[in-house]
Amino acid sequence: MGKREGEVVCVTGGSGYIGSCLLHLLLHHGYTVHATVKNLEDEKETNHLRAMEGAESRLRLFQMDLLQYDSIVAAVTGAAGVFHLASPCIVDKVHDPERELLDPAIKGTINVLTAAKELGVRRVVVTSSISAIIPSPNWPADVVKNEDCWTDEEYCKRKGIWYPLSKTLAEKAAWEFAEEKGLDIVVVNPGTVMGPVIPPSLNASMQMLLRLLQGCTEVYEDFFMGSVHVKDVALAHLLVYENTSATGRHLCVEAISHYGDFAAKVAELYPEYNVPKLPKDTQPGLRRSKDASKKLIDLGMEFISMEQIIKDGVESLRSKGYIS
Numbered sequence: 001m002g003k004r005e006g007e008v009v010c011v012t013g014g015s016g017y018i019g020s021c022l023l024h025l026l027l028h029h030g031y032t033v034h035a036t037v038k039n040l041e042d043e044k045e046t047n048h049l050r051a052m053e054g055a056e057s058r059l060r061l062f063q064m065d066l067l068q069y070d071s072i073v074a075a076v077t078g079a080a081g082v083f084h085l086a087s088p089c090i091v092d093k094v095h096d097p098e099r100e101l102l103d104p105a106i107k108g109t110i111n112v113l114t115a116a117k118e119l120g121v122r123r124v125v126v127t128s129s130i131s132a133i134i135p136s137p138n139w140p141a142d143v144v145k146n147e148d149c150w151t152d153e154e155y156c157k158r159k160g161i162w163y164p165l166s167k168t169l170a171e172k173a174a175w176e177f178a179e180e181k182g183l184d185i186v187v188v189n190p191g192t193v194m195g196p197v198i199p200p201s202l203n204a205s206m207q208m209l210l211r212l213l214q215g216c217t218e219v220y221e222d223f224f225m226g227s228v229h230v231k232d233v234a235l236a237h238l239l240v241y242e243n244t245s246a247t248g249r250h251l252c253v254e255a256i257s258h259y260g261d262f263a264a265k266v267a268e269l270y271p272e273y274n275v276p277k278l279p280k281d282t283q284p285g286l287r288r289s290k291d292a293s294k295k296l297i298d299l300g301m302e303f304i305s306m307e308q309i310i311k312d313g314v315e316s317l318r319s320k321g322y323i324s
């Protein structure tokens, strides 16, 4: 991995759950970071970033709206690399999918890539998701899902599940743009991200853990494919940025597993909570796999175990007062 101390990079969605963790890692590695937040006046979006070691001299915050091109240009100007994380993350029902999810995800991605191309950025890391890999009901049942697998758009439309559709269309648009305009992009597809929380509010995936501890029996049939530690997701972003040999999509999960496996482990580790007993196979037809994220493992990743992901997540929820 080539050290790039002093290099300027831009992180969109820097105030979010994964964004904060990536920012912390980048500052630790000596980068200067332009991070975008939706509202610069809101201390809940900025205080946890300004408090990081190195932030005083190497962090600049920019107010950015994914649909306002000029606000993106301001943040990307001067950056050698861009990490594009900003995208609405809503797995619950939405009223206006176009406005709430699809437009910011798809048009936002194109705006970020256009700015990167115009401004001569060397490489863009696009944060996609396993939600651009599943739900994929037509994938052969005897083959483990991998980076060749894409979410079934028609299935999403039929079932009205808009988040996977937003991630799938955004990633496809990114690849199309990169090919047409000749921009170097690389993609990370994280599973359900959990672990310690830096921001003051809880994102969608950590809310899943909280709900499980509170007894919720939802199994996220169309959303879950495995868990991954937030620090591993940040590290995966850095690895694919710094390794010029990294190309294409990168599935980023500790293992391919069912939500039932995850819930059973939470119940075993924390019997004091009201964790429901879920069926063993909560993701019908999904083949389990221990080393599914081969591309990242080959780049040097050693994934943190599901047990540690759960322990770090629960401890963080406790320390922030979400559970006692």
Ligand SMILES: NC(=O)c1ccc[n+]([C@@H]2O[C@H](COP(=O)([O-])OP(=O)(O)OC[C@H]3O[C@@H](n4cnc5c(N)ncnc54)[C@H](OP(=O)(O)O)[C@@H]3O)[C@@H](O)[C@H]2O)c1
Residues within 6 Å of the ligand: 012, 013, 014, 015, 016, 017, 018, 019, 037, 038, 039, 045, 064, 065, 066, 067, 084, 085, 086, 087, 088, 089, 104, 127, 128, 129, 130, 131, 167, 189, 190, 191, 192, 193, 194, 203, 204, 205
């Ligand atoms: N968490 C997971 O399990 C998971 C798994 C796979 C992929 N991902 C992807 O990882 C990325 C980060 O997710 P996260 O879990 O860290 O969620 P998060 O905490 O909700 O972060 C999303 C970030 O995007 C920003 N954003 C949303 N809409 C925006 C808009 N219209 N203009 C500007 N900024 C906007 C948010 O700003 P505000 O905070 O101001 O709203 C926030 O900083 C997303 O692309 C998500 O799809 C997440």
